[in-house]
Amino acid sequence: MRNTALIVLTFALNACVSTSDGLSFKSAPAKDPRYSYAMQLEQQQQWAEALVQWRILALLYADNAQIKKQMTDLNQKIELRVSALEQEIAQLGARASGSKQQQYLQLKILALKPDYQPAIAYLQHADSRHELARAERKALPVNKPMPKNPISAPVKVLDPLDGILATAEQQSVQGDFEQLLLSVAAIEDIAPQHPSLKHYRYTAWNGLAKHKLSQSQINEALQCYDKALRFAADADKQSLAHTITQIRQQESDRLYGEAMKLFTSDIAQSIKLLEQAVSIDAANQRAGQQLQRAHTISKNLKQIKKSQN
Numbered sequence: 001m002r003n004t005a006l007i008v009l010t011f012a013l014n015a016c017v018s019t020s021d022g023l024s025f026k027s028a029p030a031k032d033p034r035y036s037y038a039m040q041l042e043q044q045q046q047w048a049e050a051l052v053q054w055r056i057l058a059l060l061y062a063d064n065a066q067i068k069k070q071m072t073d074l075n076q077k078i079e080l081r082v083s084a085l086e087q088e089i090a091q092l093g094a095r096a097s098g099s100k101q102q103q104y105l106q107l108k109i110l111a112l113k114p115d116y117q118p119a120i121a122y123l124q125h126a127d128s129r130h131e132l133a134r135a136e137r138k139a140l141p142v143n144k145p146m147p148k149n150p151i152s153a154p155v156k157v158l159d160p161l162d163g164i165l166a167t168a169e170q171q172s173v174q175g176d177f178e179q180l181l182l183s184v185a186a187i188e189d190i191a192p193q194h195p196s197l198k199h200y201r202y203t204a205w206n207g208l209a210k211h212k213l214s215q216s217q218i219n220e221a222l223q224c225y226d227k228a229l230r231f232a233a234d235a236d237k238q239s240l241a242h243t244i245t246q247i248r249q250q251e252s253d254r255l256y257g258e259a260m261k262l263f264t265s266d267i268a269q270s271i272k273l274l275e276q277a278v279s280i281d282a283a284n285q286r287a288g289q290q291l292q293r294a295h296t297i298s299k300n301l302k303q304i305k306k307s308q309n
Contacts, residue, residue, distance in 0.1 A: 029061040038070070047078050048112055059167070062182050078112050085109050161190055168200050177207040202231035206240070218251045222280070252281035260290065267298050 029035060038053035054071035061067055089105050106119040113119075168183040181204045187194055209224035225244045232240050259273035271294045277287035 029057065029064050029067060032057065032060075035067075042074060047074060047081075048114055050074060051078065059164075059182070059186065060179075062179065082109050082112055082116065085112075161187065161194070164190075165196060168196070172200060172203050175207055177204045177211070180204040180207075198231045199233075202228050202233070202236070205231065213247070218247065219280075222247060222251075248281040249284070252277040252284040252287060255280070256284060256287045256290070259287070259294075263290070263294065267294055267301065270294055271298060 034053055034057055038050050038057065041047075041050035041053060051071065051074050054067060054074060057064075057067045058071050085105050085108055089102055092102055092105075102122075106122050109116050109119045164183055164186050168180055168187065171177070171180040171183060180200060184197060184200050184204065187200070188197060205224050205228035209221045209228055212218075212221035212224055222244065225240065225247070229237065229240050229244065255273050255277035259270045259277065262270040262273070271291065274287050274291040274294060277284055278291055281287075
């Protein structure tokens with residue numbers, strides 16, 4: 001049987017990525033129409049559908065604690081309800097196996113957890129194909145109008161990855177690189193060898209590097225650039241490597257200049273800056289030579305101070 005939960009999630013995700021609306025509520029996720037829709041579904045006891053909506057919101061707003069709590073609480077409610085239904089089935093006993101009451105309880109479980117294998121296996125074993133089809137239809141979202149919002153109607157897709165890939169593409173275009181890395185992880189969970197992974201990783205790390213650089217966070221930028229270089233296409237590697245080398249040289253020269261200003265007044269701080277300069281660019285010969293000289297001076301100063309005592 002096809003994975004009903006993935007199909008439901010695919011349709012729902014696709015509705016989220018057709019325009020830029022998926023990211024426009026980042027500062028206030030509760031204003032996202034999907035949020036109120038999830039709450040509405042939960043109040044109507046349509047828990048399986050509500051859980052799908054919370055999972056989508058959790059993907060879009062990964063840092064939002066309230067959404068995570070809503071999803072966790074609902075999942076616990078579903079698990080408790082399924083456990084209660086299983087107890088009812090157990091109380092019916094073996095004599096009631098295959099009875100309409102037992103099939104009804106199994107269908108109620110499937111309405112809560114569409115992929116619950118024990119219930120599916122029971123219905124298949126009982127040769128209840130008609131009942132199983134009804135359970136699957138019941139698990140799919142009811143064709144009810146969504147609350148008025150700017151989200152366009154979902155487009156039917158064939159592959160469960162399509163929604164996540166569309167989200168990743170949108171994040172790539174709009175520069176939401178931290179969220180793009182989360183989408184990359186989601187893609188990798190489903191298709192570890194997907195050809196888009198390398199491209200999206202390069203785009204995310206390269207974009208984060210540029211952002212860090214604009215904030216003068218040089219060390220963090222270099223770390224991101226080094227990761228981007230691992231995933232860069234052959235046509236981009238030479239240019240990116242040249243950019244990294246330039247940044248390292250410029251930052252190393254800057255640290256060298258700061259160190260030399262302090263060379264005669266604060267030799268200890270000068271040594272720290274020179275060590276950073278050499279660490280960032282080992283090819284900086286001036287910094288390396290002055291670092292050796294600074295260590296020698298520092299050692300001599302300590303010996304002089306010791307002899308005076």
